[in-house]
Amino acid sequence: MYRLVRDFIVSLFIVIVLLPTYGWSSQTVEEARIDQAQQHIPNQVNKYHSLIATFTQSLTRITNYSQLVALIDRTGDQLWQQSVSDNQAGALYDDRALYWGRLQLTQHLKNTELQFQITSSQLNHALLRLELASRGALQATFKYNTTHKVFITGFDPFQLDSNIRQSNPAGVTALMLDNTIIRDGNKTIEVQAINFPVRFADFDKGIVETALTPVLSTNQADLVMTVSMGRSVFDLERFPGLRRSSSAPDNLNVYSGGSYSQPIRPLLNGVELKGQEFIEFSLPVQAMLQVQQPFAIRDNRRVISLTGVYYPESLSELKGEISIEGSGGGYLSNEISYRTLWLRQQMRSTVPMGHLHTPRLYGYNQPMLKKIVQQIKTIIKKGV
Structure with a gap:
């Protein structure tokens, strides 16, 4: 049932929502960084060279579009599964090879001459698959007979123009915990995970809602937790805000369009998101706050509205305010939190859900990443 719901929503998302508005034919800003990454972190960029080469060779042999889609689904899944397997088997704590490998696959898909004619619409569909x-x-389906089931999400590395070696603890956590079982006394906790792009356009086109709707519709999850990189410690972001205000660009060097003086609503399928200004x-x-080592963890209530900075005890105290920043800020970390909670409301789900900001990482630091992931495992144990 989960698979049928997921496949239907993914197909609808691609065909109706994304295809008319995405332009994938030219080199993207993210792909343009590959050469620089090759100079500074060649091991990560080249890690999946064999898979990429096999994909490129296969592209030259296929003779129709249905074969192309099958190849793409198979190769994309192989890249994800191989990255998960390599990280967990080797205790790598490294999300960068996955990120740079994906970008090389998209480059080759756009630049390899095929044996059949492909329309721009079909190419866009293929790239999105x-x-x-x-x-x-x-x-991302639950597979095991466990007492509890947890779904988490991570993010790609970002701020790569500042540091091309950058990793993201959220993406690392997704790779290290995906398809694992955490044991805690008589509890067995299955964890499934996915990673999201750091791109405003994907959020505007509904990628979060597309990915999370099947999870919520089956009512299998006991906990859903979105994760991103944040400040100096762990933060549980209590009151996400509706609007974008960040001045930081995304991975395509696109800006949010919002500011502190004029925060803007994000889009959903071409229409402004109409939810309340703050959500909880x-x-x-209280269970999660028990995990105070090695990093502190806070129940972060700080929000900013057009009238000032607040630390509300309840959501009712924010009635009538216009959001500038939620507890998670004014960027995509706050937005994924808001969108998932808003979706939970629309679907009348009772699954416990919210956002966790990890301590900030500068560049790549494997010992720190290991500590972050291990602490998140303990937070999950307490949470279920």
Whole structure:
């Protein structure tokens, strides 16, 4: 049932929502960084060279579009699964090879001459299938007979123009915990995970809602937690805000369009998101706050509205305010939190859900990443 719901929503998302507005034919800003990454972190860029080479060779042999889609689904899933397997088997704590490998696959798909004519619409469809498959989004189903089931999400590395070596603890956590079982006494906790792009356009076109709707519709999850990189410690972001205000660009060097003086609503399928200005998470916060080592963890209530900075005890105190920043800020970290909680409301789900900001990482630091992931495992144990 989960698979049928997921496949239908993914197909609808691609055909109706994304295809008319995405332009994938030219080199993207993200792909343009590959050469620089090759100079500074060649091991990560080249890690999946064999898979990429096999994909490119296969592209030259296929003779129709249905074969292309099958190849893309298979290769994208292989990239995700191989990255998960390599990280977990080798205790790598490294999300960068996955990120740079995906970008090389999209480059080759656009630049390899095929044996058949392909329309721009078909190419866009193919690129989006590759995007979703290589993020775990086509295989994120609960598989095991466990007492509890947890779904988490991560993000790609970002701020790469500042540091091309950058990793993201959220993406690392997704790779290290995907398809694992955490044991805690008589509890067995299955974890499934996916990663999201750091791109405003994908959020505007509904990628979050597309990925999370099947999870919520089956009522299998006991906990859903979105994760991103944040400040100096762990933060449980209690009151996400509706609007974008960040001045930071995304991975395509596109800006949010909002500011502190004029925060803007994000889009959903071409229409402004119409939810309330602030929303409250439903995480088991008191249990999670017990995990104070090695990093502190906070119940972060700080928000900013057009009238000032607030630390509300309840959501009712924010009635009538216009959001500038939620507890998670004014960028995509706050937005994924808001969108998932808003979707939970629309679907009348009772699954505990909310956002966790990890400590900030500068560049790549494997010992720190290991500590972050291990602490998140303990937070999950307490949460269920």
